[in-house]
Amino acid sequence: MKSLIVANWKMNPATLQEAKVLFDQTKNTGAVICPPYIYIMALGANGAQDLFWEDAGPYTGEVSALMLKNLGVEYVILGHSERRKYQKETNEIIAKKIIAALKNGLKPILCIDKISQLNFVVKEIENCKLEIKNLVVAYEPLFAIGTGKPCSIEKAKKMRDSIKHPVVLYGGSVNSQNAADYINQAGFQGLLVGGASLKAQEFIAIVKNA
Numbered sequence: 001m002k003s004l005i006v007a008n009w010k011m012n013p014a015t016l017q018e019a020k021v022l023f024d025q026t027k028n029t030g031a032v033i034c035p036p037y038i039y040i041m042a043l044g045a046n047g048a049q050d051l052f053w054e055d056a057g058p059y060t061g062e063v064s065a066l067m068l069k070n071l072g073v074e075y076v077i078l079g080h081s082e083r084r085k086y087q088k089e090t091n092e093i094i095a096k097k098i099i100a101a102l103k104n105g106l107k108p109i110l111c112i113d114k115i116s117q118l119n120f121v122v123k124e125i126e127n128c129k130l131e132i133k134n135l136v137v138a139y140e141p142l143f144a145i146g147t148g149k150p151c152s153i154e155k156a157k158k159m160r161d162s163i164k165h166p167v168v169l170y171g172g173s174v175n176s177q178n179a180a181d182y183i184n185q186a187g188f189q190g191l192l193v194g195g196a197s198l199k200a201q202e203f204i205a206i207v208k209n210a
């Protein structure tokens with residue numbers, strides 16, 4: 001199976017012009033590229049970094065799953081540890097967003113660093129009688145995110161083996177040197193790439209190696 005590689009640009013870059021350059025350099029990799037909301041339309045990107053759980057209404061500053069779907073977005077990152085930390089997102093909030101994504105035909109990428117976070121969301125999906133097959137899980141150990149200290153292959157494999165879900169990505173300090181090991185040795189179906197997705201040549205090398 002071909003690996004699913006997802007670029008999480010986070011809050012970068014600062015100008016649309018830079019975003020266009022980076023997008024043009026990396027779009028042919030076949031990766032899912034998740035830029036900040038404001039660039040999605042201009043780039044025609046197929047990924048987003050968040051959404052709000054209602055479809056429309058008085059929710060200042062928010063963007064809905066329906067809006068993203070109507071723009072042609074396919075994947076959305078939800079429950080990222082940075083949102084859990086800075087926006088104080090709870091498992092309850094994240095589950096509502098995942099359900100909104102699934103109801104609107106998006107493929108949510110649920111970021112977790114422990115199994116309990118996944119179990120909570122799975123239970124909510126089952127309660128709503130929604131199909132779970134479009135859910136993508138991303139295992140992102142906190143210590144590895146943005147630190148340059150990737151998870152050991154042994155620990156990552158152990159975690160992959162304990163997640164009973166068909167599509168699980170690894171994320172956290174992925175680079176072109178370690179990318180292949182998470183796929184071939186630890187058994188992940190793809191990668192969620194933060195910092196290295198902003199460096200075109202490095203990102204292209206990750207996709208090539210994965």
Ligand code: PGA
Nearest residue numbers: 145146172173193194195
């Ligand atoms: P990183 O970020 O690749 O910079 O560690 C990964 C992520 O936060 O998704």
